[in-house]
Amino acid sequence: MAYTDRALDIAARVEDFVRSVVIPYESDPRRNAHGPAEELVAELKSKAREAGLMTPHILADGSHLNHAEIALVLRKSGLSPLGPLALNTAAPDEGNMYLLGQVASPEQKARFLEPMIAGDARSAFFMTEPAEDGGAGSDPSMLKTRAVMDGNHWVINGRKAFITGADGAKVGIVMANSGADEKLAATMFLVDLPHPAIRIERVLDTIDSSMPGGHAIIAIDNLRVPADQILGEVHKGFEYAQIRLSPARLTHCMRWLGACTRAQEIASEYACRRHAFGKPLIDHEGVGFPLADNLIDLxxxxxxxxxxxxxxxxxxLGTMESSMAKVAVSEALFRIADRCVQVMGGTGVTHDTVVEQVFREVRAFRIYDGPTEVHKWSLAKKIKRAHKAA
Structure with missing residues (x-):
């Protein structure tokens, strides 16, 4: 693909920033199993502001780079797991900013979106629900959280699960069933966080650790939201989810492609430097060939x-295309990260390099934003419909 000059310029600046400023922070102790501490994220963001690189995919006039340009820029931001946090290109904020940019009213953009673009507010997207409640996961039609109109407010009750970044977020997008009686209809609501009616039951211990606030189980008890905080129109939540999900699937692919590119660099350097059985590891087919396979997958x-x-x-909307990309990329990136760990042997499973973290993160990526199996099932249904139509 022939990238635009502006994309090449921004991407080059982003890559230089990540390699020279962000990567040294990978050994910073201000991190735990639930993600980098807010203090660390704030420090990284301040350096991105100084470099003129805060939210680089959104221009000064509020317009976005196009998706092809974003692909290059976000790939460079992902060269470190801390890069997207520093540059404000991380999930779920990047996807939430895109959604609000497409759907929110001018007043909502000023109140909720502008602080996010400035890097002053993190956000959370409250859609997934606990399995033990029979709630929505990969199947959004199982949405249990209810929103009932009461005067000029809506009252929301329910539980949510795997809500990324809820702990510490300032902006929430809550998805609830607003249909009457047994009818299913989803509506999205914008909420200031923290809120006394939105309680974090616990932050889950998960395999990944790159996202501030981790992933939480949430209880929503009689949350009152005024009608002017409905995102878009009533009952159009599923439609808006599609606007968000296809680009968000793809931007996940972009960022983690950057991370696996870096893992490949580290593993290749190790294989060329380390000797065993009388020659560099790279000269052994069992090491050189996996790294060659990685180049192909990348x-x-x-x-x-x-x-x-x-x-x-x-x-x-690119629903089918983004499903195909998400499956192909998440599976390939896991293969790449796994080979990098294997090439590096014992060193590959230590915290001495970022390769171990990249492996954990891309393993989780095979699940979030839709597991591989769900996307394949969806593609198979499209094949069946096309066959019937023919």
Whole structure:
């Protein structure tokens, strides 16, 4: 793909910033199993502001780079797991900013979106629900959280699960069933956080550790939201979710492609430097071939991301294309990270390099934003519908 000059310029500046400023922070102790501490994130963001790189995919006039340009920039931001946090290109904020930019009213943008773009507010997207409640996970039609109108307010009750970044977020997007009686209809509500009616039951201990606030189980008890805080229109939550989900799937692919590119660099340097059985590891086929396979997978990931981005830039929702990209990229990146760990042997499973963390993060990526199996099932249904139509 021929990238635009502005994308190449921004991406080059982002890469230099991540390599020279962010990567040294990977050994910073202000991190735990639930993600980097707020103090660390704030410090990184201050350095991004100084470099003129805060939220680089959104321009000064509020317009976005197109998806093809974002693909290059976010790939460079992902060279370190801390890069997207420093540059304000991380999930879920990046996807939430995109959604608000598409759907929110001018007043809502001023109140909720502008602090997010400035890097002054983190956000959380409250959609997934606990399995033990029979709530929505990969199947959004199982949405249990209810929103009932009471005068000029809506009252929301329910529980949510795996809510990324809820602990410490200032902006919430709550998705609830607003349908009457047994009818299912989803509506999205904008909420200031923290809120006394939104309680964190616990922050889960998960395999990944790159996102501030971790992933939480949430109880929502009689949350009153005024009607002017409905995002878009009533009962259009599922429609708006589709606006958010396809680009968000793809931006996950972009960021983690950057991380696996870095893991490949580290593993390759190790294999060329380390000797065993009388020669450098890279000269052993059992080491050289996996690294060669990684080069192939990395290029295929880049190409399918760029292909899907080009589809989105036509204005299409790209639901099928983003499912294909998410499956192909998440599976390939896991193979890449796994090979990097294996090439590095004992060193690969230590915290001495970022390779171990990248492995954990991309393993989780095979699940969030839709497990591989759900995307394949969805694609298979489309194949069946096309067969019937033919």
């Amino acid at each position: 290029k295929q990931c880049e190409l399918i991301i760029d292909w899907c981005a080009a589809i989105l830039d036509t204005g299409a």
